[in-house]
Amino acid sequence: MHAAIQAEALVKRYGDVTALDGLTVDVPPGTVFGLLGPNGAGKSTAVKVLTTLTRPDSGTATVAGHDALAEPALVRRSIGVVTQRAGTDPQDTGRENLVLAGRLQGLSGTEARSRADALLARFGLSDAAGRVIRTYSGGMARKLDVAMGLVHHPPVLFLDEPTTGLDPAARAGMWTEIATLARDEGTTVLLTTHYLEEADQLAERVAIVDRGRVVATGTPDALKSDLRGDTVVVGLGPDDDPARATSVLRDAGAGEVTTEGRALRARVDDGAQAVPALLAALERNGVGVSAITVARPSLDDVYLRLTGRTLVGAVEAEVAA
Amino acid sequence: MTTLVPHTLHLTGRHVRGFLRQPAFVIVTLVQPLIWLLLFGQLFRGIVVLPGFGAGSYLEFLAPGVVIMTVLFSSGWSGMAFIEDMDRGVMDRMLSSPASRGAMMASSVAYTGFTTIIQSLVIVLVAVASGARFAGGVVGVLVMLVAAVLLAAAFGSLSNGVALLVRQREALIGFSTTLTLPLSFLSSAIIAREAMPGWIQTVATWNPVDWAVTASRSALSADPDWTGIGWRLLGSALVALVLTALATRAFRAYHRSV
Numbered sequence: 001m002h003a004a005i006q007a008e009a010l011v012k013r014y015g016d017v018t019a020l021d022g023l024t025v026d027v028p029p030g031t032v033f034g035l036l037g038p039n040g041a042g043k044s045t046a047v048k049v050l051t052t053l054t055r056p057d058s059g060t061a062t063v064a065g066h067d068a069l070a071e072p073a074l075v076r077r078s079i080g081v082v083t084q085r086a087g088t089d090p091q092d093t094g095r096e097n098l099v100l101a102g103r104l105q106g107l108s109g110t111e112a113r114s115r116a117d118a119l120l121a122r123f124g125l126s127d128a129a130g131r132v133i134r135t136y137s138g139g140m141a142r143k144l145d146v147a148m149g150l151v152h153h154p155p156v157l158f159l160d161e162p163t164t165g166l167d168p169a170a171r172a173g174m175w176t177e178i179a180t181l182a183r184d185e186g187t188t189v190l191l192t193t194h195y196l197e198e199a200d201q202l203a204e205r206v207a208i209v210d211r212g213r214v215v216a217t218g219t220p221d222a223l224k225s226d227l228r229g230d231t232v233v234v235g236l237g238p239d240d241d242p243a244r245a246t247s248v249l250r251d252a253g254a255g256e257v258t259t260e261g262r263a264l265r266a267r268v269d270d271g272a273q274a275v276p277a278l279l280a281a282l283e284r285n286g287v288g289v290s291a292i293t294v295a296r297p298s299l300d301d302v303y304l305r306l307t308g309r310t311l312v313g314a315v316e317a318e319v320a321a
Numbered sequence: 322m323t324t325l326v327p328h329t330l331h332l333t334g335r336h337v338r339g340f341l342r343q344p345a346f347v348i349v350t351l352v353q354p355l356i357w358l359l360l361f362g363q364l365f366r367g368i369v370v371l372p373g374f375g376a377g378s379y380l381e382f383l384a385p386g387v388v389i390m391t392v393l394f395s396s397g398w399s400g401m402a403f404i405e406d407m408d409r410g411v412m413d414r415m416l417s418s419p420a421s422r423g424a425m426m427a428s429s430v431a432y433t434g435f436t437t438i439i440q441s442l443v444i445v446l447v448a449v450a451s452g453a454r455f456a457g458g459v460v461g462v463l464v465m466l467v468a469a470v471l472l473a474a475a476f477g478s479l480s481n482g483v484a485l486l487v488r489q490r491e492a493l494i495g496f497s498t499t500l501t502l503p504l505s506f507l508s509s510a511i512i513a514r515e516a517m518p519g520w521i522q523t524v525a526t527w528n529p530v531d532w533a534v535t536a537s538r539s540a541l542s543a544d545p546d547w548t549g550i551g552w553r554l555l556g557s558a559l560v561a562l563v564l565t566a567l568a569t570r571a572f573r574a575y576h577r578s579v
Contacts, residue, residue, distance in 0.1 A: 051417040054579050073419065081417045085410025091339040103331045104420040106324075132342065148414070 003062070004029040004156050004188035005050060010059035012045050012212075019045040020056065021212030027190055027205075029155075032182045034203030035192040036299065042212040043192035044084065047160045050190070051081045064156045064188075077105070080149030080157040084164060087145055090134040094125055094144050097133065098151055105152035112151070119147040123177070139170030146177065156188045157181065163198060171198075178202055196299040208303055215306045224297040230271030231295045232278065234264045237288030245287045252281035260310065262290075271295075328424030329431060336402070336432035350436060354391040354444050358383065361511055362451070373515030375542070381455065384448040385465055385537035386510035388441045392469045392476075393505055393530055395440065396433050397497035399477035400484025403429070407488055413579065416572070426481060426569045433477035434470040441469050456543035464540035464550060468533040471557035475529060475564045476501070482568030485575040504530045509538075529560050 005027035012020040020042045027033040035043045048054045050063055052072035061068040064078035081087075088097045095116050102112030120129045123143040133141060142162070149157055159178065163171040179202060181187045193199055199206050200220045207214045208223070216223055232254065236245055242259045249257050254266035254274065268274035271294030282289055304310045340347065362380045369379045406412040415425060445455075445462055455461055483496050505511075507524045508531035514522060525531040532553035539546050 048413075048579060053413055053417050054576055076417060076419045079417070081414060083410050083413055085408075085413070087410040087414035089335060089339065089411060090409065091342050092335060096335075096338065100331055100335055101418070104328060104415070104418055106419065 003027055004031075004064060005033070005190055006060075006062040007046065007050060008060045010046065010049055010056045010061065012042075012049060012054070012056045018212055020049070020059075022059070023209070023213050025207050025214060025217070027188060029188050030182060030186045031204045032178065032189040032191060032202050034199035034206040035190065035209050036194070036196070036199045036203075036206050036303070037192075037209035038194050041209040043209055044160055045212075046209070047081075047083070047158050047190070047192060051079060051158055052076055064154075077152070078155055080152070080154035081160075082145050082149040082158065082162055083160045086133075086141060088133050088141065088148060091132055093130050093132050094120060094136070095129040097144065098147060101148050102151040107152065115151055119150060123147050139166055139173070142166060142170065142174065143177075146174070150181075153185075154187070156190070159189060159191045161192055161194070163193070163195065175201055196303075200299055206299065208299075208306060210303075210307045216302065220299060223299065223302045226302070229267050229269040229297075230274075231297060231301050232266050232268055232271055232275065233291075233293045233295070234266070234278070234282070234289055235291035236262045236264065237290050238262075240287050244285070245282065248281055248285045248287060249278060252278050254278060256305075258304070265304075265310075324419065324421045325423045325427065328421040329427040332420075332424055332428030333431045333435075336428060337435060340432070340436065350395065350440060351443050354387055354440055355447055357390065358387045358444055358447060359451070361387070365511065368512070368516075371513065371516050373513030375513075378453060380448055380451060381453045381541075382513070382538070383511060384444060384453055384455075385541055386508075386534050388444050388465060388469055389472060389508075389530060389533045389537060390505045390510050391440050391444065392437045392473045392533075393501050395436060396473040396475075396477040397480050397501040399429055399433050400480035400482075400493050400497075401490065403481050403484040404488065404490055404493060407484075412575075416576065422572045423569055425572075426478060426565055429481055430474045430477050430565060433473045437469050437473040438466055441466055455541040457541035457545060461537075461541035461545065464545075464554075465537035468536045468540075468554060468557060471554065471561050472529060472533040474561035475557065478561070478565040478568040482564070482571040485568070485571035488575070488578065504528060507531070508534050510534050529557055532557055 003026045005025065007023060007025045010020045010023045023042060023046055035046060037043055049056050050061055050068060052068055052075050055069060063075045066074040066078065068075050092100070098116035098119055099112045102115050103109070107115060120126045125140060125143060128136060128140060133144065136144065146162065162178065163174050166174060175198070178189060178191065182189050191203060204219060205217065206220050206223060207217045234245070236242060242264065245264055246257045246259060249264060249266050254268050256267040258265045275292060275294060279289065279292065300310055362383055366379055368374065369382065374382050403412065480493065480497060484493050487493055507521055508528050509525060510530065514525065517525065536550045536553040539550055
């Protein structure tokens with residue numbers, strides 16, 4: 001079967017900024033595919049190109065069997081798009097927004113109304129159907145955004161940071177909805193996120209995006225198992241010298257030691273076995289340890305390995321900038 | 322192309338619903354022209370002794386001028402709705418859906434036409450209640466509405482096109498104010514052509530705002546100059562068509578910039 005979404009060597013520049021630098025992805029039909037990376041990595045630009053909102057400077061893109069550059073009108077009929085911004089009219093009610101979206105997608109009045117009611121029921125918004133969006137909570141508005149993308153039963157759905165700004169309960173609800181879409185309805189979902197848990201939970205395959213290109217693709221498990229062993233994170237005491245602690249850990253057999261503020265991250269073959277030896281070595285050399293944790297490799301470790309930065313660090317650096 | 326008409330209807334419906342759900346906005350759009358009418362009507366009351374103002378009161382002279390000025394100012398803001406849609410993400414969602422671009426432009430123009438008609442009728446009613454008498458009657462008022470809607474279509478499209486290019490409230494406000502105020506004072510909206518300096522008369526001849534004012538005032542008079550009205554309406558229609566077409570093309574520029 002052909003890929004539902006195929007992007008080949010996409011390049012997009014805005015002035016001096018290169019947003020996409022040869023991005024290539026291949027999304028099999030009926031799967032949830034995650035584009036993972038910090039803000040500014042090029043995920044949203046990739047979505048804009050694939051949803052025909054903008055044209056790349058070079059490269060090709062095929063979505064739902066249509067060339068996104070040559071046949072944008074055909075692509076637009078086959079996709080649902082939920083972007084980071086709302087996309088609903090705050091002065092219109094939930095039902096009016098859905099009916100309008102349905103009519104613009106070519107549904108008849110009757111079809112559009114019954115589809116709107118079905119979606120409102122499915123997302124638990126039936127009671128709020130007649131209220132204007134301005135009065136919706138963040139979680140309700142987000143659900144309606146997703147419903148808007150589904151009015152015409154699109155085979156391909158784009159979700160750009162669908163849970164950003166949602167509280168944990170609303171996020172969990174959204175995750176359930178997204179998982180159902182692909183599993184029960186065969187919808188291909190391209191999801192962008194900077195939340196590792198989100199990609200880990202939902203996506204069958206993940207592409208890690210850094211500076212406008214894909215640096216790794218695979219199932220979350222495959223990406224993680226490429227990393228040998230476990231991650232040990234050591235929290236240092238206030239008087240410790242991170243450089244000294246680093247060399248102690250290296251001497252004790254830990255690999256890939258990196259520093260982040262007052263924490264050190266290192267890789268060991270077997271965490272449970274290594275921790276007592278590492279602690280003993282640190283103590284012998286007079287390094288005080290405030291905390292030590294062992295973790296199975298996460299996508300964050302994969303990201304660190306590939307880009308030299310942790311995803312959390314990259315996101316925080318952006319917030320600070 | 323087959324989607325143009327139905328999409329225009331659906332999208333115009335959305336604009337009209339939004340208008341009716343903002344009572345404060347509805348009141349402001351109606352109160353503002355009345356202030357113009359009653360304030361200028363009092364301020365320049367004595368001006369009718371000058372040549373060119375005709376036999377009636379200044380209020381009768383002023384009413385079509387205020388109608389056209391109001392239409393010009395309101396339609397100049399039309400692009401603000403586009404910018405709100407951009408900020409909110411509605412624009413991007415529409416542009417990645419099969420929504421017709423022509424319909425997005427046409428529905429905005431239709432909505433501006435709708436508010437234009439309401440505003441114009443209220444101004445006429447208040448002028449009549451204040452003692453103005455329009456010899457041209459119902460036909461005269463209808464011709465004025467046509468002139469007003471054509472002008473609204475032209476400047477509403479222009480405002481939308483500029484909104485798509487600049488994508489910023491401040492820039493659009495600057496553009497709109499810089500354009501609409503001089504254009505209304507370079508027309509016979511509040512002062513008779515004969516009372517203008519020569520160079521302003523020349524500018525006014527080529528100013529679509531003056532075409533709309535002159536056609537409306539003539540149609541409302543006892544002795545309309547139908548040939549002059551016809552040419553001016555035709556000119557306005559052409560300007561409206563060209564500007565709507567150009568503004569629709571501005572969607573391409575928007576696609577390039579996002």
